[in-house]
Amino acid sequence: MDVPLEIAASYRARTRGLLGRDGLDGDVLLLTPASSIHTVRMRFAIDVAYLDRHFRVLAVRTMPPGRLGRPRLRARHVLEAEAGAMAAWGLRPGATVRVVS
Numbered sequence: 016m017d018v019p020l021e022i023a024a025s026y027r028a029r030t031r032g033l034l035g036r037d038g039l040d041g042d043v044l045l046l047t048p049a050s051s052i053h054t055v056r057m058r059f060a061i062d063v064a065y066l067d068r069h070f071r072v073l074a075v076r077t078m079p080p081g082r083l084g085r086p087r088l089r090a091r092h093v094l095e096a097e098a099g100a101m102a103a104w105g106l107r108p109g110a111t112v113r114v115v116s
Contacts, residue, residue: 067089
């Protein structure tokens with residue numbers, strides 16, 4: 016399954032993340048490098064997948080607005096999508112995410 020991907024690789028892009036948006040409209044945001052996220056001041060719940068340096072999924076969580084995510088020690092990237100999207104995709108720990116440009 017191909018999903019439109021936005022990459023936030025600069026400090027400024029990672030800091031801004033999804034703040035100020037009303038939704039993702041089916042897109043996915045990849046924060047890199049990153050090992051934790053928060054949903055403070057966000058307007059909607061999101062699915063979060065913590066990925067290692069080889070893009071293997073370490074954990075998948077749904078986070079409501081106003082939460083702090085625990086840092087994952089081996090995480091190097093964080094994938095964010097609309098709440099429920101990752102379950103629909105069948106994304107689980109141990110799976111590998113393929114990023115294609």
